[in-house]
Amino acid sequence: MPRFTARHPLRVLGVGLALALGVAAVPAQAEPDAEPKVRIFAAASLTDALNTAIERFEAGHDVDVVPVYASSSTAARQVARGAPADLYFSANEQWMDWLGEQGIELAERADLLQNRLSLIAADDETASFTPGDGTPLSELLADGERLSVGDPDHVPAGIYTRQALESLGEWEALAPRLARADNVRAALALVERGEAPRGIVYRTDALASDRVHELGLFPLDSHPAIRYPVALIDPPADGAAEAFRAWLGSDEAMDVFARFGFEAAGAER
Known part of the structure; x- marks a missing residue:
C-alpha cells in the first residue's frame, strides 16, 4: 500500500468527501513565491545546537526549516503515527531502528554526532x-x-x-x-x-x-557510545529536505554543533 494513505489520512478523507459532494478535488498548491518547508523531528538535547544550525542554513537557502523537539522516543512514535516529518534526528540508534521496523522508509541514514x-x-x-x-x-x-x-x-x-x-x-x-x-x-x-x-x-x-x-x-566504557543518527523520511520532490540533510553533514554544520559541545560521530576521544 502506498505510504501516502498512511501518512496523510486527513488529506485522503478530504478528497473522498469532495468527490462525494460532486466537487472536483484539486490538490492544494503552495504560493509561487513560498519557500519550501522542511520539517525535522529531533531529540530535545539537540534544541540549542540545531536551532542555531537551522538559522545558519536558512541564511543561505530559500528554505523554511521547522523543528519539532521531543524525546527521541516520543518523536519516533509521532512520525510512525503519521506526523508530517521530512527528517528524524535521534539521540540513539535504537529508536531510529524502531522507526524503520514500523515500515517508515529511512533514506540517507548516518550517525552524525556523539555526546557524553x-x-x-x-x-x-x-x-x-x-x-x-x-x-x-x-x-x-x-x-x-x-x-x-x-x-x-x-x-x-x-x-x-x-x-x-x-x-x-x-x-x-x-x-x-x-x-x-x-x-x-x-x-x-x-x-x-x-x-x-x-x-x-x-x-x-x-x-x-x-x-x-x-x-x-561518566566513563566511556560504562555505557554504549552516545550517537545521533539522522535520516530522511519520505522527502518531497522539491529537494529541500535532501539539501538540508546534506548540509547537516557539512563542515559548516559541524562547526555549529561543536560550539555546543557535540563531536562528530566516530571522532577519537
Whole structure:
C-alpha cells in the first residue's frame, strides 16, 4: 500500500468527501513565491545546537526549516503515527531502528554526532565528582532527595544512565530515588529549578545551562557510545529536505554543533 494513505489520512478523507459532494478535488498548491518547508523531528538535547544550525542554513537557502523537539522516543512514535516529518534526528540508534521496523522508509541514514553523559548539580558545594572512582553517587543525595534523569524506560539519556549505573554497580541503590523526566531537557530543568539537587544529562545540556555545573563525566566504557543518527523520511520532490540533510553533514554544520559541545560521530576521544 502506498505510504501516502498512511501518512496523510486527513488529506485522503478530504478528497473522498469532495468527490462525494460532486466537487472536483484539486490538490492544494503552495504560493509561487513560498519557500519550501522542511520539517525535522529531533531529540530535545539537540534544541540549542540545531536551532542555531537551522538559522545558519536558512541564511543561505530559500528554505523554511521547522523543528519539532521531543524525546527521541516520543518523536519516533509521532512520525510512525503519521506526523508530517521530512527528517528524524535521534539521540540513539535504537529508536531510529524502531522507526524503520514500523515500515517508515529511512533514506540517507548516518550517525552524525556523539555526546557524553554528565553528572550535574545546581549548587557549587561539590567542586567535582567522578562517577566510578569508588565513591557511590548516592552519597551526593541527602535523605529524601532524588536524582533527576530522563525516564530510563524510553528516553535515550535515561537508557544510557541506567546502563552506566548498572555498569558501576549503583543501579539498584539509585533506581528508587530517580526523578524521571519525559526528556533530557526536562531532567535538566528539574535541577535548574532546585527540585532535584543532582541530575544526569548529556554534556551538551550541562554546557547549555548557566544554572547548573558539571560535576564529572561518566566513563566511556560504562555505557554504549552516545550517537545521533539522522535520516530522511519520505522527502518531497522539491529537494529541500535532501539539501538540508546534506548540509547537516557539512563542515559548516559541524562547526555549529561543536560550539555546543557535540563531536562528530566516530571522532577519537
